[in-house]
Amino acid sequence: MRTGSEPRTARSPLRARFWLCVWGLPWAIFGAVLFALLGQSGWAAACAALALVIAVDMAVVVRHMRQGAHYQPGPDVPPYQPPRPPSR
Template sequence: MREERTDRTGQRVPRSRSGAIGRRFPRTGTEPVTARSPLRLRLALAGIFLPLFVAGCVLFGVWAADAGPDDSPGRGPLIFLSAVCAFLALTAFVDLLVVLRRLRGERATGR
């Protein structure tokens, strides 16, 4: 059986407004109750930058593999750039998944 979630004062927090351990910060009254992120813009940005970061990762990785000992830039900085691009590509991919899940949820509720 699940416990009901309560805030610091012991009042019940609605399931739709609760976090993992209840509401973290009380509302100040200045933010909208139904504040939403611009999901379509996030979808477009993630869709544009994901292939760019993947291409950068591959480009820097191939360049690092082909770099000789006396080349400038050296192999180390190229591997670092490849790793940064891989991290950014992973971040864009996760954001893409989150946005798609939220859009599916909005379509299901009919907002």
């Protein structure tokens, strides 16, 4: 819900999520390989699953970034009225 108090310089968190994925994916892969070499199959599977989640998140983020900006109402559009609770 829009409140009308959004900053004019607001930025999307997609770039931050992308760079966190770029940082986290190699570490998750490294952990999976290291634990597999050490014979810790449970931890290796957990790191591999985390790497898969990170890779899927990265794909979603890149897709959203390539879609570009979506319509956002300008400053001349008043904020939406909050929903009213149902009357009894």
